[in-house]
Amino acid sequence: MNSPAPPVTRAGRTTATPAVQTLDLVKTYQVKGRDEPVRALDGLSITVEPGIVFGLLGPNGAGKSTTVKILTTLAAADSGRAAVAGLDVTAEPARVRRAIGVVAQRSGADPVATGRENLLLQGRLYGMRGAELGRRADQLLSRFDLTDAAKRQVKTYSGGMQRRLDVALGLVHRPQVLFLDEPTTGLDPEARTAMWEEISRLAGDEGLTILLTTHYLEEADKLAARLAIVDRGRIVAEGTPDELKGELHGDAVHVELVRAPETDALDVYQSLGRVPGVRDITVDGRRVSARADDGAAAVPALLAALDQAGSPVAAVTVARPSLDDVYLRYAGRSFADAEGATR
Structure with a gap:
């Protein structure tokens, strides 16, 4: 892949470098028992401006997690271009990894280590040491209301506590872009609401860009300053939640x-x-x-x-009008039907 060209306005003037940018991403997977490969991404293009929460909304199997894997250097696209923090994900993967934080669908914390030990290990992986690392760990434990549980093994944490720790781990090295891949899946309503509040607070951090993938309509509506609706590996609609609903x-x-x-x-x-x-x-x-x-x-x-x-x-x-109505208009099927089709 070549590096994406500098973004320009319609008048041709160069604008601020997007936090995330993809152009015509295509990704296929060969599935056992099928002659034709599955097309997970089919020309997906997005541009995420710095300092906002950008939502990728779509049913399971729409291509959201595949997009995140490519942007976080965990997978390679078959074709197309992608950049994060102005860095080409194929040409400069090491620099991309230092510029991003990632909260995957499944927890990456060591269950037999304590919460604080997990944060210290994560910091060391990014070259942090000594008093600076200790202060950062304590700061994050306090911020995510985990100070009292700092010396407990993570396997004793509730689901909500584990997800808060996962987000803290993604922030240890102060990334420019934070990827939250389905961050509230599996949480009970109370824990989900608490996580929404924390993500809203994170969005206020100066310079931090959050790319959030979700299949919860309410979550995208509440958290995303701007969102793209994904269906069958393509963007079918993009705008602010109010803009998209206002079109109906x-x-x-x-x-x-x-x-x-x-x-x-x-x-x-x-x-x-x-x-x-x-x-x-x-x-x-x-x-x-x-x-x-x-x-x-x-x-x-x-x-x-x-x-x-x-x-x-x-x-x-x-x-x-709701985002479900927006999805129905652009995808030609209801969100619930799209979810059922992937199961």
């Missing part, structure tokens, strides 16, 4: 039918298409989704149209 004017109307249409769903499409102000109609089994300028006002006409089409309704909800 009006209300989301979700209908659950008593039963799936007995014949082709075309009758449902045609019937709803005749209701004034209703658009972006999708039918998936018993689930029907649409957008309406005024959702509440459109419901009676929608119910009548579905009844006329021979599709009685079991339940209907009206809501403001």
Whole structure:
């Protein structure tokens, strides 16, 4: 791979170097029992400005973790370009590793060592020594509310405590970019909320850029200053959460039918298409989704149209646009269906 060209504005002027930049990344894997390789990334391109939380949102299997592996030098792309902190990940992997912190999906802490011992070992791996390292370890233990557990073996920690330690380990050497790969997976709601609060505080650290991968819609909406929605290895939408939801004017109307249409769903499409102000109609089994300028006002006409089409309704909800609606619009399927397809 060649180094990415310096970023430029539309007027041609050079801008600040992105914290993370990829261009047309492609990655395939050969899977046992399949003749054709699996295309994990299919031309993925993102640009992450310094000092923000950037979210990669997508279902399991969308390509988020593969992207992180390439950006953290743990895997090589088949083609495309990638840089972190202005450093080409292929040409300068050692310098990239010193510029980044990584919190993987699975804890990297030594379970039989104490929390403090893990932090000291991590610092030594980055060349830190003596009093400086001791102060940094104590600072992080205090920051992540682990001081009282500093001398306990990590295997005695709760799930939330282990994840806080994992984040602390990623910060020991004061990286420029912190990668959080599904940081709250497996946590109970209370621990997840606590981790969200900590990530929000980290985002305030001067100069720190966080690239967060997640399959939790609420997590991306709450934490990401900007996000990219990933589906089947490609970016299908990008912007701030509010921008993406704001593109969906009006209300989301979700209908659950008593039963799936007995014949082709075309009758449902045609019937709803005749209701004034209703658009972006999708039918998936018993689930029907649409957008309406005024959702509440459109419901009676929608119910009548579905009844006329021979599709009685079991339940209907009206809501403001969500990231699930954004995903549905750009990926052509609901987020829940995309998650189920990967299992």
